Amino acid sequence: MATAATSPHSHDTGVHGDPPEPSYLTVKRGFRNWIVTLDHKRIGVMYLIGITTSFLLGGVFALLVRTELFLPGSQLVNEAQYNQLFTLHGAIMVFLVIIPGLPAALGNFSLPIVLGAPDVAFPRLNLFSFYLWCTGAALMLLSLIVNAADTGWTFYTPYSTTTGTAVVPAVAGAFVLGFSSIFTGLNFIVTIHKFKPKGMGWFQMPLNLWGIYSTALLQVLATPVLGITLLLLLVERIGRIGIFDPALGGDPVLFQHFFWFYSHPAVYIMILPAMAVMSDLITTFSHKPIFGYRFIAYSSIGLAALSFLVWGHHMFVSGQSRLASMVFSALTFTVAIPSAIKVFNWVATLYKADITLKTPMLYALSFILLFTIGGLTGVFLGALSVDVHLHDTYFVVAHFHYVMMGSALIAFLGALHYWWPKMFGRMFNERVGQVCAVLVFIGFNTTFLPQFVMGARGMARRYFDYDPEFTIFHQVSTVGAFLMGITLVVSFGNLIYSLFRGKRAPRNPWGGSTLEWQAPSPPPLYNFYAHEQPTLYPIYDYTDLYYDEQEGGWLRRKHKAEAETP
C-alpha cells in the first residue's frame, strides 16, 4: 500500500498497555480517505453499500413486475415497458448483486482476516476492481435512463442486435463488470496461495476459503469468455460485422454457446461462495466440527470443474444436435452428486448438535431447504424430454430463483448477519433479525412455489399477459413477493439501526473457530493488533470455546487459563 493513509509506521503500538489501535473504520476518517483506500475491509464495505443499493433497485423492479402480473392484462405498464422491467431486474440482480455479492463484498472483508493476513495480495488491483464495478453499474444505469434494454439479461442475438433500446450501454456495463469479477478472482487466488499462515495447509483452511477459491477459479477462467462474447455483440451491433447475423453467414446460436459457456459457470460463481459460507455457518452454530471436511472441499472443486461441461443444457431446444443434448443432459445429472454431498454433510453436521438458532443460522437452515428444492428441480430440467415441456416456463423461473435468490442471496443475508458484528462492532437486534429470517423464508416460498405449479401447467416466462386460469398463482406469488420485499427492508433497517444503537459486539459473538473471530470487532487497519497475533487452532475445533456472560461472547479456555495465571 502506497498511500499516506497506510504508511508503514503509522500505528506502532508494539507493547502491551499502549492504547489499542484505532479500528479500520476510524483510522483515517473522511470521504476522500475512503475512496482512495487500499484496505480490503473498506473496499468490502464500499462494495456492500453499492451492492445493497443495487439490490434495492433490482428488488423494486421485481415488485413492479409482480404488481403488473397481479391480474391479466395491463395494470401499470405496457408490453414494451414490461420487457424492460424484467430485463433490468435480471441484469441488475445477476451482474450487480449476486455475482459480486458474496465474493467481492463479504469475501473481500473476510478473506484476509480468515487467513490472518494484513490484506489481499494486490490491494491496488482490488480498488481498481471496485471502480470497474462502479463503472459497470453506471453504464447499466445509463441504459436504464436512456432507453432501458429489453432483451432479457441473456442478450440473445439476433434480437439484441436489432432492438431499438439502449443495449449498448447495458452490454458494455456487463463487459466491464466481468473484468471487475476477473480481477477480484485473480486477487483471491493469489491471496489464498501466497498468504496462508504457517501451519495452515490446504486442508486446514476454513471451508469458506475452499468455496472462495473455487469461485475465483471460475471467475478467472469463465468470465473472459463472457467478455469476448459481449465484445463481439457490441461490435456486431455497432459495426454489423455479421458474426452473429445469418444474413451475412454468421451464427446466432454461436452466441448462445459462448454466452452459456460463461453463464453456466456464472451460476456456480453465485452458488459456490454461498455454499462456502454455509459450511462455516452451520458448523459454527452447531458448535461441532463439520462433518466430512474433505468431501465438502473436494465437492467445491468438483462443482467448479463440472460447471464448465454443462452449458449445453440451456440450449436443448435451440437446435443443438441430439447427441450433444444427450451428453449435456448426462453431465448435468452428475452435478447433483457434489451438490448432494454438501447437503448431506451439512445435515450430518446438524445431527445431534447443540444448535443455536441465531439469525445467521436461521438463514443457513433456510438455505438447506431452499437449495434442495432448487437443486432437485434442476434435475427435472436436465432431463431432455421434461425440459422440452418445461423450457421457458415459470417452472424454470422458479427453479433458478430457488438457486439464485433462495440459495445465493439467502446465504448472502446469513453471511451479512454473521459478519456484521465483525464489520462494524455492533450487534443487531437478534429478535428482529430472527423474525425477518423466518418471514423471508415464508415470503420466498409463497412467491416461488406457485410458480412451479403454473410453469408445469404451461405459463410461459417473460409473458406480459396470461390466461385467467393462472390468476390465482400469480396473485399468491405477488403477495409473497411483497411480504419478502417488506421483510428485507426491515432486516436491512435492523442492521443499519444497530450501527447507531446496537450493543457493542464482542470479538466472538457466535462461537466461531476461525481466525477472524480472534480479531477485534471491528478490526484495526492490519486486522490484528500488532502485539497480539492470532493463534492457529485445529480447524473447526470447538472444544475449548465457552460462552462468557461478562464478555457477551465466546472465549477460548486457553485464554482463560492465560488470564488467570499471574
Next chain:
Amino acid sequence: MSGVAHDQSGAEVGPGHSDSPFIQHHFDDGAHQFESGKLGIWLFLGQEVLFFSALFVAYIIYRHNHPEIFEYAHKYLDVKMGAINTGVLILSSLSAAWAVRAAQLNQQRLLIFCLVVTLLCAFGFLGIKYVEYSAKVHHHTLFGKRFAPHEAPDGTEIEQPDGNPGKDAAGKPTAKEPLNTVGGVKAQPVDGSKGPPPGTAPVVPGDPSASKEEPASSQAGVGVLPALEAQKDAGAKIDTEAGARPPPNTGMFFTIYFLMTGLHGVHVLAGVFVFIWLLWRATKGHFGPRYYGPIDFAALYWHLVDLIWIFLFPLLYLIA
C-alpha cells in the same frame, strides 16, 4: 506464539519492513512479492487465453462450415507483410526476455536498450498492420456487408452483376446468391431426409433445424441442399477461373480476420504503454537484481501476445 498467522510482527519491524522501496508493506519480503506477482500474471495470461479462445472457436466453426470462403479470401492477405510482422514480434520477444536478464544482472544500459528495441518492434508491428489495414479499406476487402472488392486476389476484375455488392459497399448480398447457408449452419432438417427447395428463406435463428452439431462428414450429400453443392462447385471454380465472383459471405473471413488481428493489435498497443512505463522506470534506475518483477511480468505478457500472433499468422495468411 506458535502457529502465528502471517508474520507482520509490528513491534520489531512493523509492516513495511523491506529491503527495497518497491516492496509493498503487506508482503513478507521481496521474494514473497515476486512470487505473488508471478502467480498473478500467470492467472492473467490464462484469462487472456480464454478471452481469445472464443475467436479461435469461431474461426474453427466457420472454417469447418465454409472452407471455400477461407481458401478464397486468404489470398487477399499479404503473406510478405505477415511474415515480416512475425519476425518483428519474435525479435521483440527476444529483446523483452533479454531485458529481464539485464535487470537481473543489473546491466542498466542494456536493460534500457532492450526495452527500446522492444518498443521499436511494437511500433514497427503496428505500422505494418496499419499499412495492411489501409490496403484493405482501399480495396473494400472488409467485414460483413462491407466486403465489396473490385478485384479478385489475383488482380483480375470481378464480374459485376447488376445491383451487385461490388459497387455498393452498403448493399445487401444480392438476391441472386442463394442464402442457403445460415448461421454457419447447413440448412438441413434434423432428420436429414429432405430439405426445402433451394433459394427458400434463411432458417430463422432458434429453428430446431439449425443443428450445427451435426457432423458434416456423415451428412455429406445427404439432405444437403442442391444449391449448396452448386455453391461448392462455384467455390472450386473460383480457384481456377479468373474473374469469377467470390463465394457467398466471403465477408465472414474478413470479419474474423479483423476481429482476431484487431484484438491482437489492441493487446500490442496495451503492451506499448506498459513498456513505455517500464522504460521510464528503468531510466530512473528502479530495477535491479532485487526488484525486477514488473519487467518479468511484462515480458511474460509480451510473449503471450507474440504467441497469439504466431497462431494467427498461419491460420489467416497461410491457408493451403
